[in-house]
Amino acid sequence: MYLNNIVEAIGNTPLVRLNSVAKGIPGTILAKVEYFNPGNSVKDRMALRMIEDAEKAGILKPGGTIIEGTSGNTGMGLALAAITKGYKCIFVMSDKQSKEKQDILRAVGAEVVVCPVDVEPEDPRSYYSVARRLNQETPNSFYPNQYDNLSNTAAHYETTGPELWRQTEGKITHFAAGVGTGGTICGISKYLKEQNPEVFALGLDTYGSVFKKYKETGIFDKNEIYPYKTEGIGEDILPKNVDFDMIDLFLKVGDKEAALMTRRLAKEEGLFVGWSCGSAVHGALEYAKENLKEEDTMVVLLPDHGTRYLGKIYNDEWMQAQGWLD
Numbered sequence: 655m656y657l658n659n660i661v662e663a664i665g666n667t668p669l670v671r672l673n674s675v676a677k678g679i680p681g682t683i684l685a686k687v688e689y690f691n692p693g694n695s696v697k698d699r700m701a702l703r704m705i706e707d708a709e710k711a712g713i714l715k716p717g718g719t720i721i722e723g724t725s726g727n728t729g730m731g732l733a734l735a736a737i738t739k740g741y742k743c744i745f746v747m748s749d750k751q752s753k754e755k756q757d758i759l760r761a762v763g764a765e766v767v768v769c770p771v772d773v774e775p776e777d778p779r780s781y782y783s784v785a786r787r788l789n790q791e792t793p794n795s796f797y798p799n800q801y802d803n804l805s806n807t808a809a810h811y812e813t814t815g816p817e818l819w820r821q822t823e824g825k826i827t828h829f830a831a832g833v834g835t836g837g838t839i840c841g842i843s844k845y846l847k848e849q850n851p852e853v854f855a856l857g858l859d860t861y862g863s864v865f866k867k868y869k870e871t872g873i874f875d876k877n878e879i880y881p882y883k884t885e886g887i888g889e890d891i892l893p894k895n896v897d898f899d900m901i902d903l904f905l906k907v908g909d910k911e912a913a914l915m916t917r918r919l920a921k922e923e924g925l926f927v928g929w930s931c932g933s934a935v936h937g938a939l940e941y942a943k944e945n946l947k948e949e950d951t952m953v954v955l956l957p958d959h960g961t962r963y964l965g966k967i968y969n970d971e972w973m974q975a976q977g978w979l980d
């Protein structure tokens with residue numbers, strides 16, 4: 655029994671009960687551990703789907719170049735699919751992202767362009783703008799645009815959502831995930847709510863991001879935007895993949911709380927996961943404490959692996975420099 659290539663290993667990730675960190679919290683708390691994907695993150699699913707949909711639509715042709723603005727995980731997914739299918743990759747990322755993420759992308763053959771994080775999205779130096787410009791300048795190139803490309807949500811509607819329904823035998827009552835492009839939570843939530851309209855979707859946002867305020871007031875408030883450190887979630891734009899009807903409630907989680915919970919997941923559960931996993935679990939447990947009943951089943955999605963954060967949250971000196979460790 656073997657797979658024909660590495661992208662066939664995407665999906666069907668395990669669902670693992672959280673024990674120590676969920677002690678004393680009502681209900682069953684399960685983690686969907688997405689680092690089991692071959693690129694070590696949830697983003698493999700949508701990366702493959704965006705490429706296959708572009709091939710079908712004739713937008714991506716043999717010998718083409720894939721150009722994307724990515725915080726690293728989408729780049730890894732795109733790179734694996736590109737290797738398998740014979741495309742080149744150029745990734746544009748902000749200088750806020752871990753050095754490890756850049757190195758990993760270069761290791762799998764991609765060209766990486768680094769841009770400043772502290773500029774407006776419309777600024778020509780922003781990674782959104784640079785990705786768009788490179789797409790216009792490079793012949794036979796494809797700009798997936800994970801923010802607005804609905805193949806992203808579709809990947810989760812068709813794979814992650816059904817997996818969770820099957821793995822919980824339809825018992826899932828709550829689903830929690832961090833929100834970046836929104837594809838993960840909205841695709842899963844749409845599928846689960848179609849099976850059972852009572853399923854509750856909790857979106858985890860960051861301080862410094864626009865989502866929570868927008869959901870509650872309908873106002874895109876630029877005052878909500880300020881620098882923060884957690885990677886992969888929270889935005890200063892409203893991506894098309896965020897369907898606010900699919901997210902029942904947003905909670906914000908701070909960088910420090912997220913980092914400390916991520917370290918607990920590694921030490922107490924053996925789940926060596928990424929920073930936004932701590933955001934998702936911290937926020938989910940805060941909600942669960944007050945709102946879950948003993949018979950409820952909550953799934954928290956853990957997007958990626960811990961290796962990409964060794965220089966930051968898993969580094970004691972770095973944590974001390976933030977004032978986050980005694």
Ligand code: PMP
Binds near residue numbers: 931
């Ligand atoms: N966590 C990490 C580490 C990510 O890379 C991403 C993707 N930006 C997310 C969470 C959020 O997932 P989504 O973009 O599907 O909302």
